Amino acid sequence: MIHVKDILDRLKFLSLTPMQEELLGIHQEHKNIMLLSPTGSGKTLAYLLASFQKIQDTESKETEVVIIAPTRELVIQIEDVIKKCGTGLKTAKMYGGRKLSTESDILSGNVKFIIATPGRLADHLRRGNISADSIHHLVIDEFDKCVEMGFTDELLEIFSYIENIDTRIITSATSNTPVPSFVGFNNSHLIDFSQDNTPLNEGNITTKIIEIKRDSLTTLAELLASLDNLPTLVFCNYRESCERVYDHLRREEDIICDYYHGGQEQYIRERALLKLRIGAVNVLVATDLAARGLDISSLGYVIHFEQPLSIESFTHRSGRTGRMGEEGENYIITRSVDALPEYIAESGEVVTIGKRKNIDRTPAMAMLCIGAGRKQKIGKGDIVGFLTQVCKLPVSKIGNIQIVDNESYVAIERKEIESVVDIARGSKLKKNKPLFRHIR
Secondary structure (H helix, E strand, O other): OOOHHHHHHHHOOOOOOHHHHHHHHHOOOOOEEEEEOOOOOOHHHHHHHHHHOOOOOOOOOOOOEEEEOOOHHHHHHHHHHHHHHOOOOEEEEEOOOOOHHHHHHHHOOOEEEEEEOHHHHHHHHHHOOOOHHHOOEEEEOOHHHHHHOOOHHHHHHHHHHOOOOOEEEEEEOOOOOOOOHHHOOOOOEEEEOHHHOOOOOOOOEEEEEEEOOOOHHHHHHHHHHHOOOOOEEEEOOOHHHHHHHHHHHHHHOOOOEEEEOOOOOHHHHHHHHHHHHHOOOOEEEEOHHHOOOOOOOOOOEEEEOOOOOOHHHHHHHHOOOOHHHOOEEEEEEEOOHHHOOHHHHOOOEEOOOOOOOOOOOOOOEEEEEEOOOHHHOOOHHHHHHHHHHOOOOOHHHEEEEEEOOOOEEEEEEHHHHHHHHHHHOOOOEOOEOOOEEEEO
């Protein structure tokens, strides 16, 4: 039996949010639930807690729950939250860019949860890699984005295979996306927390408008120099803009940063996000791909280098900061306030850029990449033991560790990183002789 209190204790949460309480209070009574909730509201944990209680037999080897998400990043985030809940239930994540054979091997075990993008899930069902008969609980996360990204045909195919679903939870940021009849979403119960997004100028997020005096890149650099050295997302509308801003900040302004957009390979995107999470960079330049479905906590600032193209884009971008009760600041860079849409102009005040803060903007941590991971049976204890014993690095100088299939990423205090790489070079880590690299 899985108990909510045990999970909250592991996550060090004192209580549920009102939205989480409402979903848990009614999910046993209703077969179909539509959850409207803004980004950063804790909806992932909400539907996972409900899904845990739908598991009928924790000892069986059959898959009972499928969670569909529109992006690889969201799939990875959901699996990470499941692991942090500590239920012991085995999960399988599926998305494009991975070998189908790798995912098929995982499915041969006692997998209770499948978390997948629509295209990859449809592919596995088509090939007969998944036994659909035992699946009785379904979640479609960010359904509006699934439709927006053109996954309706894939969803139709998925539902042609999965026919024994008893309960469904669909999450969305808006009620404007109709649910197709093939989903079987009849007599649904609505939980609407979509208006729980306090206006940006009244809640935890302060919105400020910056007018360009010379050129936009100089204005951005001056703005960054006037802010505290906190994790910051700089949003652009296009991939080319993203790379141009990154190049300027890195080469002309000597700001250690990275960029993130849909044109990059998956592992490059994941690495860029990890750099931000562990403190190896404090500035990430991104397209709207980073506006939804990513686990980026404790962001100090969101900067709209290019004006968002819609109110939805503005809301989701801005919602990356000020999450879960924290305070955040939201900056709009524009040539003229008169050119801003009403929903932006009315939400913020025009301010001038403050004085440059004479603080060290070098990120405190750096990223160490070790060329061995889960498939080489590497665990976090192995890495910590190696760094402390072989490299003589104090535990206090080691930060976040993330282990993937064939690599491991470790946050190391920046001033120690080169020494660690030099000492580790050629050394064995649990019968492996991996490559040790400083990922810049």
